[in-house]
Each structure stands twice: as C-alpha cells, then as structure tokens.
Amino acid sequence: MVAAALLFLLMVCSVCEKAAAERKLVYVTVLFRHGDRSPVKAYPTDPHQESAWPQGFGQLSQEGMRQHYELGHFLRNRYKEFLNESYDRHEILVRSTDYDRTLMSAEANLAGLYPPSGRQVFTPNLQWQPIPVHTVPQNAERLLSFPLNDCPRFKQLMNETEHTEEFLNVTTTYQDIIELVRNRTGLAKTTVESVWSVYDTLFCESRHNKSAPDWVTPDVMEKLRVLKDFGFQVIFGVYKQQEKSRLQGGILLGEIVKNLSKMAVSDPKQRLKLMVLSAHDTTVAALQASLNVFNGRQPPYASCHICELYRDDNGSASVSMFYRNDSTVAPYPLQLPGCSLDCPLEEFVRITKLSISEDRDKECQVPSEGREKEVIISLAVSGCLLFLLIALLLGVICWQKEPISNQGYRHVINQEVGEES
Template identity: 50%
Template sequence: MDSGSVRVRAALGWLLLCLGLGPAVLARELKFVTLVFRHGDRSPIETFPNDPIKESSWPQGFGQLTQIGMEQHYELGGYIRKRYRKFLNESYRRDQVYVRSTDIDRTLMSALTNLAALFPPEGISVWNPSLPWQPIPVHTVSLSEDRLLYLPLRNCPRFQELESETLKSEEFQKRLRPYKDFIETLPTLSGFHAQDLYGIWSKVYDPLYCEGVHNFTLPSWATKDTMTKLRELSELSLLSLYGIHKQKEKSRLQGGVLVNDILNHLKSATQPQNYRKLVMYSAHDTTVSGLQMALDVFNGILPPYAACHIMELYLDEGEYFVEMYYRNETRQEAHILTLPGCTPSCPLEKFTQLVAPVIPQDWSTECMTTSNHQVLRAILAVAFCLVSGVLVTLLFILIRHGPCWQRESYRNI
C-alpha cells in the first residue's frame, strides 16, 4: 500500500473518531425489525343513545377506516420505507416480510394501505405501468381464534377475576374518586346509563372524539372540560385493564403472549438460515398498550391512530441487542424506549431474562379461575365425573353378567 493510501485511511479514521463513529459503531448491523401498530382514523364503533349523529352519517358505517386513516397509514408506510431503505429490499420479497392483522376491516385496510407506500412495485415487480401498487399478502385468523393480537383476550376466566379485583382495589377507587360526581351526570346527558369505565370510553368518549375529528357539531354539553374528563376516564379504563392491580399476572394473560411471539422472532433472526427481516402486526390501541404494559414502558396515554411500537435487533461485535422505539405522532420521528432494568440498547440475553416473568408457560392453564368459589365448582365437577364413571361401570357389569345377558345361552337351542 503506497503512502498516499495510508494517509487517506488515517485521515478517514481520524474523521470517524471525531464524529463519534468508531469501529464498533461501523460494525453494528441491523438484523430484524418488528412493528406493532394501531389502525388509522376510523368512524365510531358505536355511540350513546342521545347522539344525534347516527351510523348513517358515516359513509361506510361504524368502525370503518376513513380516508384520513388511509392517509395516516400511507404516511407511516413511507416513514418505514425511509427508515429501513438500506435494510429492506427495494421491492417486496416474500421470504423477507410477514404481515399479520386482526380480522377486522380497519386493521386489514390499514395494513394494505401501509404496504402500498412501503413496497411500491419497481423493476420486474411492475405489473401495470399505470398503477404504482402491487398485491402483498396480509395474514389473519378469525377473531374467535385470535390469541395474539385481538387484545384483551376475553376467553380467560382468571383475567376476568383480575379485572373484578382491580375495580374493587383501593388504588383504583382512589383514582376514580375525583370523577364520581361527573360520572353521575353522564346518564342524563348521554342516555348511557351504565357507569363502567370501558362503556364510557367506547360509547361516550370515543364517538364524541371521532365526531370532533370529522367536524361534526358536538352536543352543547361536550365542552372542552367534559372532553378532558372523558379522556382521562378512558385512560384510567385502559390502565385498569392491564395494570394498577397485579400487572405482571395480567400481562402473562394478555400482552405477554405477544411479547413471547416477538421474542421467538428475534431469536430466530439470530440463526444463519433466517431470511426474514420484517414482521408487521396491524391491530388496535388495546394491542399496542397491552404490549407496552407487558414491557412496562406504557406512558398512560391512549395510543393514537397509526401509533407504532418498533423493535429492532442489532448485531454488534458478535453480540445481539434489542432496541425499542415508539412513534406516536404522525410526521414525527420515533422516540426510544428503555426496558426497565436494562439500557436503551439491551443485550438480547438480558432482554429475554427481563421479559420472562410476563411470558405465560401455558396460557390456557393459567387462565383457569382460582377463586375459592370457582375451585369448589371445579372440584364438584371432577367429583361428578368420577361418580358418573363408577355408575356407568357398575351398570355395564350388571348388564354383562346379569340375567338379561344370560338369555344369550338359550339362542342355540
């Protein structure tokens, strides 16, 4: 190597050191990415009895992705493309990308809109020169079978018990107390007479919020102060769903299931034969918050439309690291999240150890109810089965060896 080349390399090395880019940084390599995002803007799922804005006021009816929602996810898809332009293939590759959605129109449509911006067809992928789009598969399962994304997972008696315990807990009642008088006024105003927070969130706050976004005229009682209280109650409802009381156990039955799935993908990405680079999950605010509660990084705020939780796996000097980011505002950069007990760039081995307490070993077994009342019912059910089995056995013996069976010996006469 001549002296000129040596000087160039030395100058380059000095420049990299000045910029804080040492050899370790240059060696750092992105290996895998997981995205969990909420669908885009939608019409209300339902509304309160006194609402003058009925389902017919929405072009596609209740619970459907709007054009605003499509724009939000197209923007997010463009952001993902830009963020990973040096990591992902320019166009879609089936061996690199896997997308799963809940089996609901708005999440399926959000994923498809997102992918349209993330992977516009290029080169041999162009099949129609006048249409800058290509079909990319989005996988799903029926809601009754979805034990991954459609959170909260309701077919879980133990979780229902924990929900009931939470509502009776001193901590929850303390947080609820300042809103008691306000809650008592809601039935007269809205016509919604139940006082459970989830119902207030889904049937009062959410439709009013959606209507405000779309410039409908809100009822006179839906003042700024009222909307603030309704939002705070909705956030308390979400927090009580996954936290406040026995958060880790709740997480094992909810967001921990998704944590486990993501962790398995991360571990698979460390294998030489792995070709997958990106897994995307299109879901709901309750999915994003459930995941973040399990990871203990939830900020207590309802995840907005197109909110995206990002997990990246890096290889740095022979060791794997996990980094998490949260993009909760359109057209803004994602901000880093730190798993409690670790650093922002968390070694995969340490990450695995820290999330182990919220990963269920046998979800179905852990979902069995454990209250004394239910245990007694279970014992009685087992006892009934045993007694029934004994009676059936005795009946069979009686028939086999009793007088009725003996008549068989006379048939040959």
C-alpha cells in the first residue's frame, strides 16, 4: 500500500515537472510609473516655490533615479534566463511619455537592466551604455497618458459621477478638510478631485525634508491621502467603470492584447521579447481599472505592472500578471476576474474585449438621445419664432390693405390690441 502511494506521488511529480517544462515564457510587457520627483506645482501660499527645487517642478530626483536603477536590476534578475545578458536591440523596445521624469526613469531603469560588459563597454569604469527610448510629443500621446481630454462622452460620465451618492457622501464627509485647504492654500477653488494636487505637493516636500506649515497635521495628511486615492477612483471607476475604461485605459489594454495575440503565434523571425512602457501613476491606474484589478490606491513611485505571455509545446498560450508596488517584497500576482492566475490567452482576450473599444471616436460622442432632444428643442424654438414672424408679416400686410375710410376704426382696434398685449 505504501509502495503504491509512493509510486502515485512520483507519477504526479513527474507530470507536474513535465507540465512546468512545457510552459515557456515568450514575451513580457512591463508598464511602470516614474520614480520619485519634485512637486508638479506649488499652491499660492506654499513657502517652497519652484526655486526651492534643484531642477524645478516635476523633475526626477536622485532618489527616483535610484528607484528605477533598482527596478532595472530586479528585472535583470527576474528575466536572466529569458533575456540576452547583453543589450540586443531586437529583444527590447522602450517607449516613454514625453516628460523629463519618465524619459529619465526609463534610462535609469535600462542602466540597471543592461549593464555593459565585454565589447559593449565603450569607456572603462563606466557601467552604462546608451539604449534608445522612443516617445511622441505630449500633444500626440494617445497610448500612455490618461485621462485623455478629447472625449465628450467621458466628460459627461465625469459629470454624472459627481452626482452619484458615493461622490456626494465623500464630499459631505470631507467638506471640512476641503474648506481648510481652500482657506490655507490660497486656491480659489478646491474640490474632492482637485485637493489631490495639494496632497501631492505636501507629500513631495515631506519626502525631501522640507518643513510643512502648521496647519498640515498628520490627521490632515491622512484625510488628504484618502481624498487623493478617491480622486483616482473617480476618474477610472465609481460609476460606469467599464465604459470609462473603453474610453481611457482600454486604449492601452487593446494595444497590449494585440501584441500578446501576435506574440503567441510562433514565428522564428520574431525576436522581440520585452516591451517597456515608462509612464505615470494615472497610466498604471487606467490599465488596472480596465482589467478590473485596480486596488483603488495611487500607484507609488516606480510601481510596475507586468504581463507575461507563456506558450506551451502544444501551441496554446496563457497570460500571467504581476504587480510590484513594494521593492521589499516579491511582486504579487494579479488575477483577471473570471479567469485563473495563469489565464488562457483566448479567455484573456474574451474577458478584456468588454473594456476595449472598437471605435472610440464614435463612443466618445454624446449619446444620440441627448442630441435628439437638443434637435427637437431647437426645432421647436425655431418653429415658434417662424410662426411669430409670419403672423407679424400677415398683420403688416393686412394693415396696409385696409381702406382709408376705416382708418379711425382701425386706430381703435390697434389701441385695444396694444392694451391687451
């Protein structure tokens, strides 16, 4: 009996090992937020204006450089059996938004991912080599910068979100802190959605050991943090999340799914293995919201969303996702709702299709019902004006055709009409 049990156990282990050996990593997409930076802006009464920061507002700090250099090392260790040890331009493609902090984050990351060795060392004692980072102008960015403000329907959804019970409850609950920020910062207008910028400024200043005003207590910072996180939820969720995703993060998700489907087909000529995307907290949140795996909190500096594509010997493919938002622990797996952790590609495509628009320009238009109402109202108003104009013209014509002998009587009628009106 014991021998039979041992034999069965060995058979199970053998099958598991064989299954593991058959599953081969073939392609990876990595999306990360830039590293630590200076504030994007200061509020009017802020004692630390732009001159207080070495490179000005919105710039990557040395701490941010270190964060991405460390993330690059992590990626090197994670994929040391997958990627070539030295840089190979056919294996990796890097794209960044056109901001100094994201471009520099990508470069710092690549320094950790591909330290030069052998023939790639072009200057002794310099553990760095130039690797291309591609970008497009900010006004042309449609893949990595969210939320996009070119969509009337999304603006309508945001307006409707502000009238939801959840939004109104949060506004009421934190009205005191919203008013405090307005009174203390000199800002003309503060809302649930706008106070995040004040928190961001104060957070950046605290990380760089700059003194805070007396009104910024730990309790105030905690309340502002809650509002900041809620601001992310408002943009990408709270109300009609899937439709918002189709108009925002679904754009990036659609591109990732398209690449996964392409890479799942075995092609000896296809040498690309790693797609690196350097962007922002809103980019990571937008993608995760479209996948319905967003945890509702602002992605921290150098946080990293990983999509890994595996192919089996029988030709089937699967997708595994991971999120690294803490450099002290291993990335934790993300499970696409409705699928397993190792999600079959065909299921991944089927489930995510609901968050990807096939015609975003069309979906961005305000729903036809609203336009029809506007047209009906416009036609009704135009019809009334036309009717009054015709009546006025007929009245003038009739007045001109009346006999001169009736002028006195006509004068009395006009007077009565004038009194009635």
